[in-house]
Amino acid sequence: ATRELMCKRAGTMFWPAGLGAGIQGMVQTAKGADLNLVIVGCPMDCAKKIFEQVGLTNYRQIRVTDLGIAKVKGVRATGKQVGQVVDKAWEALAETWQAEKRGCGGDGGPTCPPCLCNAERGIHR
Numbered sequence: 554a555t556r557e558l559m560c561k562r563a564g565t566m567f568w569p570a571g572l573g574a575g576i577q578g579m580v581q582t583a584k585g586a587d588l589n590l591v592i593v594g595c596p597m598d599c600a601k602k603i604f605e606q607v608g609l610t611n612y613r614q615i616r617v618t619d620l621g622i623a624k625v626k627g628v629r630a631t632g633k634q635v636g637q638v639v640d641k642a643w644e645a646l647a648e649t650w651q652a653e654k655r656g657c658g659g660d661g662g663p664t665c666p667p668c669l670c671n672a673e674r675g676i677h678r
Contacts, residue, residue, distance in 0.1 A: 554617075554630075554638035555592055563646060564590065573603040583609055588649045590642055592617065594624040613645045 555566045569591070571579035583589050583604075589612040591600045596618060604612050618624060620641060622634045630638075 554635050554642065557635060557639050558590075558642055563642070569600040569603045572607050572609070575607070580607055580609075583607075584611070586611060588613060588646065590615065590645060592638060592642065594618065613649060615641050615645060 558564065559566050564586075567579060567582075572583060589604065589609065591604065591612050591614040593600050593614060593616050596616065598614070598616075601612075601614050604610075615638065617634075617638055620634075620637050622630065622637065
């Protein structure tokens with residue numbers, strides 16, 4: 554799901570262990586982001602705890618097990634499951650961007666950069 558979101562230019566992907574390790578470039582990048590979308594696979598919330606430990610509050614977490622997707626080692630997610638997570642991610646991004654009361658032209662045009670707008674989903678920042 555994260556790779557699909559990256560391909561749609563919704564952001565970049567990184568492993569949160571770099572934050573926990575105190576790698577300052579990663580910490581500063583995460584701090585400077587409008588939103589860090591944390592996609593996790595189990596209820597232990599390790600990534601959320603890392604974000605909290607380094608003082609980051611600009612994140613939303615999606616726990617795939619909350620979507621009914623079981624974490625099974627060695628089993629790849631189906632296309633449908635990936636779609637569920639991607640849809641949930643766009644929903645979280647839309648809620649955040651709407652809460653910020655920022656807006657683009659709403660048409661995916663020049664004032665609506667592709668990394669911040671997914672016009673085909675009706676989500677505009």
